[in-house]
Amino acid sequence: MTSGPQAVEIWWARVRDARPELAADLDAAERGRLAAYTRDEDKARFLLGAAVIRRVLGRDLEVPPADVRLDRTCPDCGRPHGKVATDGMQLSVSHSGDLVAVAFHPRTAVGVDVELVDPTIEADSLAAVSLSEVEADQLTEVEPAERARAFTQYWTRKEAVVKATGDGIRADLRKVIVSAPDHPAALLEWSGYDGPVRLVDLPAGQDYAAALAVLSDEIPDVRSIDAGPLLSSGSVPRR
């Protein structure tokens, strides 16, 4: 890690950063997942997330990226598609549209979520399955043209929290109550978790919504880092 002890590093990659040679950074299970994606964009996003994790940690540990030990075991089914974990670093990955974000903190659990705002979504029907009544009411007060963005902000704030705790899709998002999009990000209530949480929105360009949750009382110092140079260099440590 290049930053101070409390900083959460968010490494950002773009789909155009993907190149086939990055697959050499992956382990066998990851290459299996890579091969299973049928759409090139899904392949690229997964490849980039894995390569960013492995190159950042490989550089810190002074080992080749492919030798970094990652555990992606899903607690539900045992397959390697769960929250990514490793000794000595807390991690979270998110990909959507053109963007891939990977959050790192040495100790505090982190959850990151980025979503391309899709103006064609049926925000009102999605609200019924993912927002509390109060949030859904607040959403109806948002101008129709702004509703997709507002919904997506709610969504990323909630997802960041459930990704930090590791609940992921097991959590009922209607019960993860967050502040309204025009207010500073905060978790207001969730009976599924009673520890400390800090939530912040991340700047990700006008087409995206993004949020970071950290399971701590401290306001996180967030450092955004462009992963492009790390991904384009061949100069990662080799044995």
Ligand SMILES: CC(C)(COP(=O)(O)OP(=O)(O)OC[C@H]1O[C@@H](n2cnc3c(N)ncnc32)[C@H](O)[C@@H]1OP(=O)(O)O)[C@@H](O)C(=O)NCCC(=O)NCCS
């Ligand atoms: C986190 C979750 C909600 C995905 O969210 P999403 O918006 O669709 O996707 P994102 O790009 O933001 O996040 C994907 C990342 O979440 C991580 N993730 C998966 N499960 C997670 C969990 N329970 N908690 C935190 N992070 C999780 C993975 O690192 C994944 O990255 P990868 O695909 O590169 O391995 C996740 O729980 C999920 O949907 N998993 C897939 C569903 C699934 O396969 N379930 C099968 C269970 S048997």
Ligand SMILES: [Zn+2]
């Ligand atoms: Zn599973």
